[in-house]
Amino acid sequence: MNDYRSHVTFDRAFTVRQCQRIVALGDALDVDTASLSGVEVPDDGLRRSRVAWIDQTPDTAWIYDKLAALVVQANRTYRFDLDGFGEDLQYTVYDEPGAFYTWHQDGLVGDVATRKLALVVQLSPATAYEGADLELFDVVADSAPEELAAWHGRVRVQGSVTAFPAFEYHRVTPLRAGVRRSLVVWVSGPPFR
Numbered sequence: 578m579n580d581y582r583s584h585v586t587f588d589r590a591f592t593v594r595q596c597q598r599i600v601a602l603g604d605a606l607d608v609d610t611a612s613l614s615g616v617e618v619p620d621d622g623l624r625r626s627r628v629a630w631i632d633q634t635p636d637t638a639w640i641y642d643k644l645a646a647l648v649v650q651a652n653r654t655y656r657f658d659l660d661g662f663g664e665d666l667q668y669t670v671y672d673e674p675g676a677f678y679t680w681h682q683d684g685l686v687g688d689v690a691t692r693k694l695a696l697v698v699q700l701s702p703a704t705a706y707e708g709a710d711l712e713l714f715d716v717v718a719d720s721a722p723e724e725l726a727a728w729h730g731r732v733r734v735q736g737s738v739t740a741f742p743a744f745e746y747h748r749v750t751p752l753r754a755g756v757r758r759s760l761v762v763w764v765s766g767p768p769f770r
């Protein structure tokens with residue numbers, strides 16, 4: 578029997594107020610059109626969203642601390658060798674209809690080979706937008722429609738965190754209305770071999 582888990586979900590790991598504080602921090606930064614790592618020009622065929630980077634400062638240390646505790650819990654499932662947060666936190670904004678991120682992996686090859694675990698924090702209330710669902714290929718491939726709907730419902734809750742190995746294919750479906758904000762975090766370590 579295969580008991581591999583493609584993801585670990587933490588329901589309401591961040592409170593609504595904490596999400597609001599992160600949004601305030603993120604919105605105070607310059608939120609640019611996202612380009613893929615290593616690629617200068619935004620590639621609209623793969624991704625359309627805006628990002629800014631939240632670095633570790635006395636004001637943001639509490640976010641890193643909270644995430645570190647979740648990483649410890651998530652890694653009880655994966656037991657990966659991890660070194661810590663290799664990058665600043667990606668504050669992501671999907672705010673134009675059609676904004677999306679097609680199927681991709683976050684790690685495994687090239688200059689992102691050291692990304693081992695990804696965590697996505699849902700910063701927006703589920704009712705603030707339509708579409709823009711985070712999906713894991715493994716979940717989509719294995720779920721009946723009602724199971725997938727239940728997964729969407731759970732993952733969309735404000736403050737919930739979805740953790741998954743950086744090699745898992747995932748996407749954000751096109752935004753239909755409203756604004757979705759997320760915080761994406763990568764935990765680094767020696768590349769998978």
Ligand SMILES: O=C(O)CCC(=O)C(=O)O
Binds near residue numbers: 669683711748749
């Ligand atoms: O915004 C999200 O939910 C995920 C974004 C993502 O997959 C990424 O930035 O690599």
Ligand SMILES: [Fe+2]
Binds near residue numbers: 681682683747
């Ligand atoms: Fe990703």
